[in-house]
Amino acid sequence: MPGVAAFVRGWFSEPAPTFEPRKPSARWGTSRSHAPRKVRVAEVIQETPTVRSYVLEALDADSPLRFLAGQHLTLLVDIDGVRHRRCYSFSSAPAAGARPTITVRRAPEGQVSRHLHERLRAGDTLLAAEPAGNFTLATDPEASRLIAFVAGGVGVTPLISLVESLLHDEPASRAILLCGNRSEDEIIFRERIAALEATFAPRLTVRHALDAAPAGWTGIAGMLDGTRVLEALGEARADAYYVCGPEAMMQGVCVALEGAGVPDERIRTERFAYATATTTRMPTHAAGVTFAASGRRVTAQPGQTILQAGLDAGLDLPYSCTMGGCGACKVKKSGGEVVMSEPNCLGDREREEGYILACCSYADGDVTIESH
């Protein structure tokens, strides 16, 4: 019996120390979870007057930032003592050997994007969750296919990553990239796209559209809506369509594609929303959200969650995971209808009592929230 031997030994010798210095086990932080990590900004690139790209590198060389083309990174940004979470798509492609890069448009009302543009410099560190997102493309070197990419504004961010990935990894495949912007100086990645065209011609076809086309413009004149997308695609029948941009534009393009006989499963969309939007039906109109306690009324744009709308309007709403998993953003709805992403952590009884999760609820018409 080892205990007895130790007992006898203990009368004659000092016991071993009752403590042990401990180094962290390798198990911690290895799960594919949202445990945040620190990344350093290696370089800042001004893409357009309102868009910047941030090249990132992992602080720990043993734990590089691994991502797939089309995925996004959730940044945890502390502003005045309040932690904000925002998702930004990667604009670089691992297949092209590029460093992880996210691209951020400075939104006029966007507290976090404004903060990043004004404060973030090369050498600064950021807190980020692990890369996530399903707006990806499984490439196959043997495949020979055509994929159409339709981008509106900063929606080009994940798409250029996907285009590069396709062109590098599938030598026999082709891509059509349609980019819509308001004006010429707002065209994001213009030179990079031109370089891709030159390198991969004739496998890559690019068409730019401008809302306000100047005289002599040779691209598509007018907003890139469903009709113009169909015109630009012409007879081309793509094996898949990737669409990313403002909600209204996406809705229009999807409706047009479906009208042209494109099966639903061939259309992939990415919405720049906080929560993973997994609702079967997304409201397509802006709606008013009234917070009864403060009397504040805010407007939720299509694709914008109630949490996002409230936060953008400066309301101090509680939240944590922003993915419908923790219940921190639970609020009671006293009027109107919402569409909620499923599954989420709300219990049956809570639903019956009128609770919703603000982080994954979309106003379907005007809504009233009891609190805040």
Add this chain to the structure above:
Amino acid sequence: MLPDRALDSMPSPAARRVRDVFDAMKIATRVENKKVLVDLAPSVARGFLLKEGKQGDPVGMRASHEAYFDFRYQGDYPEMYELYRRAVQNQWDGDRQLDWSTDVDPRNPERPVLPLELAPLEGLAAHGIRLDREEQLRFVHDFSCWMLSQFMHGEQGALYASAQVTECVHWVDGKFYGATQVMDEARHLEVFLRYLETKLGKLYQVNDNLFTIMDALMRDSRWDMKFLGMQIMIEGLALGAFGTMYQVTREPLLKELLRYVIQDEARHVHYGVLALKRHFAELDPRELREREDWTFEVACLMRDRFLAHEIYDEWFAGLMKRSDWDKVISGSPFLTQFRQIMFRRLIPNLEYIGIFSPRIRAHYEKVGLTQYAGGRNASQLTAEDLLAA
């Protein structure tokens, strides 16, 4: 009474062993109920004399209970089912929901794990031990590591005991609930271990008192004793201990970690109270008396667990007598607050489940623990009450 002067003349390893023997004898002579003595004695020997928890080897604790099967699925207990539903809906993820990127500097006086003012510095000074600023910070760091290590060891015990309890509980609804508690305990063990390893960097061995209690209840074949030991005593006292730590710590990650853990613990104690209230009402007086006595002994062991002899051995052995250390640490502001909250949580539960008769009350009076009688029990307390301590 241990003759300090006699011990002073012995070589220190032998003096230490004599103290161990005296500690074990003190417990044995305090126990009046012979049946309880027979139950506890082997565990006391393993914990205090053989020091099985401190040998650095894995320890086997042989279980002798029966897994209770009911293929008719009888015995509804709606309150317990409700508790189960609440547990299912409130599961959390320690990896995802706690911000492990938080920089924890255990010696940062602005965000201390335990505030310096709660350390027994005056008591130590009265015995001629004056710590400089650096030593004070190091001492508080070590004490925090010790305290959290004991929490963690207790969670390991809770993980296995809750699995045993799930096997032997008699209600199907209790088995549903028990499974959620097993998951809870695994998560608690995970977050305490991760915090100690990645933020504080030091682990202490299990305290003899805690080892003895865990050993006793893991080996006991009676399901209600496991319940009593685990759900009421260890969980109940842990709840008080976590609540105190939650109140005093200014380190944000630990505070958040404890907030999550406390919310789970509140359910665990409520579960024990529900089960035993119904069961104890059916026991004969002799069985009830045995449980009262057993509980009293475990309460004393739990109280003495916080004397932190592991810290004494590391810091002050040879510099002051252990009996003096016991007085210093018992009278420290932190331990005083700790004991108050712990027993304020425990005693009302004992009253509620029916094992706080006038006879045993006199025993508690002798050791100064009756001032907490008459408080609210687990069925009347919410997680918010517990966080407010």
